Amino acid sequence: MDRMSSLSHSLAPVTTPHPQRREGDGHVALCRTSGALSAILRSGVTLAVWQRRLPAGIAAQCARLGTVDRPSFRLATTAEDAAEDLAAALPSRWIDGPLLRDIVRLVQVYTDIVGCPAIRLRLDSVADDGCRFFHVDHVGLRLLCTYQGSGTHWLPNGAVIRSALGRGDNDAVLPDPRHLRTLRAGHVALLKGEEWPGNRGRGLVHRSPPADPSGAPRLLLCLDHDDH
Numbered sequence: 001m002d003r004m005s006s007l008s009h010s011l012a013p014v015t016t017p018h019p020q021r022r023e024g025d026g027h028v029a030l031c032r033t034s035g036a037l038s039a040i041l042r043s044g045v046t047l048a049v050w051q052r053r054l055p056a057g058i059a060a061q062c063a064r065l066g067t068v069d070r071p072s073f074r075l076a077t078t079a080e081d082a083a084e085d086l087a088a089a090l091p092s093r094w095i096d097g098p099l100l101r102d103i104v105r106l107v108q109v110y111t112d113i114v115g116c117p118a119i120r121l122r123l124d125s126v127a128d129d130g131c132r133f134f135h136v137d138h139v140g141l142r143l144l145c146t147y148q149g150s151g152t153h154w155l156p157n158g159a160v161i162r163s164a165l166g167r168g169d170n171d172a173v174l175p176d177p178r179h180l181r182t183l184r185a186g187h188v189a190l191l192k193g194e195e196w197p198g199n200r201g202r203g204l205v206h207r208s209p210p211a212d213p214s215g216a217p218r219l220l221l222c223l224d225h226d227d228h
Contacts, residue, residue, distance in 0.1 A: 025156045025181075027202075034109045037190055040141065041113070046192040046204045047154060054147070054186030057098040062148045062219060065093055070125035070217060076226075078117045082107040086121075099147065103221060106188060110143045113190070116225040127217040130208030134173040135165060137193035137203060139224050144189045149218030150209035151183030154191075160205045173205065182209070 029039035029048040040048035069091035077085040082104045087095050094100070103123070111117055126149075134155065144152055159179035164172035174180065183189055194203040212218070 027157050038113050040190040046202055048190045050188040052186055055098055055102050058147055061097040061099055069093055071123050072125045074122045076120055079108045079111045110223045114141055114225045118226040120224045122222040124220045125217040129211050132208055133168050134170055134205050134207045136205055138195055139193035140196045142191045143223040145221045146185050147219040152206050153209055154181050154206040
């Protein structure tokens with residue numbers, strides 16, 4: 001058994017109530033609490049979404065600080081070191097406020113679920129279309145949270161033409177645009193990628209939303225674990 005398989009099999013059984021499922025999206029767990037996100041560890045679930053409101057004060061903090069010294073960085077950290085590492089990486093004007101505290105909280109939530117203390121954190125200010133083509137991530141388990149701007153677009157498994165992935169043709173991947181789903185700012189999503197044990201060929205298909213016509217950047221948090 002490889003290291004990643006050992007990780008997935010050694011995690012404690014899920015004891016939280018079963019999250020809601022959207023009809024037709026049986027691989028998706030819609031969660032009301034952070035603890036329910038552990039539903040992502042179940043076989044067949046490739047997306048778990050904590051449908052929370054954006055924490056109080058973050059929208060105001062982003063609006064107040066505007067576009068000057070927008071945070072955009074990558075770092076390796078742990079739940080224990082996240083507060084200190086983020087304080088060193090964030091522009092000084094962004095340190096005091098709810099954004100840093102919420103990221104530290106999500107790092108703890110994420111590491112508790114994946115059972116891996118070492119993570120890679122990315123905080124991006126994105127003014128363009130980003131990853132605008134539908135794709136899957138070649139990772140194990142990824143956390144995404146949009147703090148400002150439009151959230152990530154994702155697709156139910158049954159709506160996807162997987163053979164069209166990688167061609168740069170969104171219409172071929174999603175023939176019926178009525179199936180497009182969108183995360184909201186504040187939602188916390190755990191996406192299973194192609195490298196999660198037993199998930200090859202079933203990675204959650206998603207993309208970045210179109211850029212805001214006004215040029216206002218999105219602020220996106222991404223967490224990955226080192227064991228994949």
